[in-house]
Amino acid sequence: MSAPFISGFDLDGFVARVLAEDLGEGGDVTSNATIPEEARLTAVMATRDAVVVAGLPLAAMFFRALDPQVEVEQLVEDGAKVRAGTALMRLSGNARKMLAAERSALNSLQHLTGVATMTRAYVDAIAGTGCILLDTRKTIPGMRVLGKYATRMGGAQNHRMRLDDGVLIKDNHVAVAGGVAEALRSAKAAATGLQVQVEVDRLDQIEPALEAGADRLLLDNMDVPTLREAVRIVGGRVPTEASGGVRLDTIRGIAETGVTYVSVGRITQSAPAADIGLDYA
Structure with a gap:
């Protein structure tokens, strides 16, 4: 899968390693035990903080890695400064697979967005x-x-x-x-x-x-x-x-x-x- 938003890094390998760390050998046993195999999930990814966004294309890669048919609508661009409550992405796909990818996607997005947000505060301070x-x-x-x-x-x-x-x-x-x-x-x-x-x-x-x-x-x-x-x-x-x-x-x-x-x-x-x-x- 291509990832044109960044170069010089094995993003596919990173996604695979992070998912493997979270899924272990048995996968998402909770979702598999509680949700029908063909169930669908439509969800919105939103920020509860005012942030500078970074990592949305990477977050999408985690969902696509488990569900290649997932529908992803990115609502803002990386680098955008947004208010608390802003919807960043809409997704629709296989519920089990989306929930299995959720934490890996959010961990990565939360970290990178935190870095971008702190960076912007320092940049603004020396404007x-x-x-x-x-x-x-x-x-x-x-x-x-x-x-x-x-x-x-x-x-x-x-x-x-x-x-x-x-x-x-x-x-x-x-x-x-x-x-x-x-x-x-x-x-x-x-x-x-x-x-x-x-x-x-x-x-x-x-x-x-x-x-x-x-x-x-x-x-x-x-x-x-x-x-x-x-x-x-x-x-x-x-x-x-x-x-x-x-x-x-x-x-x-x-x-x-x-x-x-x-x-x-x-x-x-x-x-x-x-x-x-x-x-x-």
């Missing part, structure tokens, strides 16, 4: 500053592509998807290499063809990093006055990214220091699930 929100690799294991899809639906930009698509020299690399400049020189000499970003947590590391050829600076765990001074020292020579302990109540002040980006791990790591249900219609 007008010119600063861009980035996600991180702090994602649920096995769900990185999906989590980062959800942050895009919320309005963020993706940072590195994997370790092989960008050079990011962090504090442990610096410690082992013997210093910021030494680590950067080695990274440049490796000629990976990738942008080289380096983490600095002190102002006196900035000039050595720039002189050694850093393409971008990650300003780690700096308070607002220090960030402002770091941006002044950099003077627009390379993009800057603030990172570390960023919260919804602090991100605006951080963005207003003039940094190019702010990265936030909690949007993929700690977003609460949205309250979305499937109800008989």
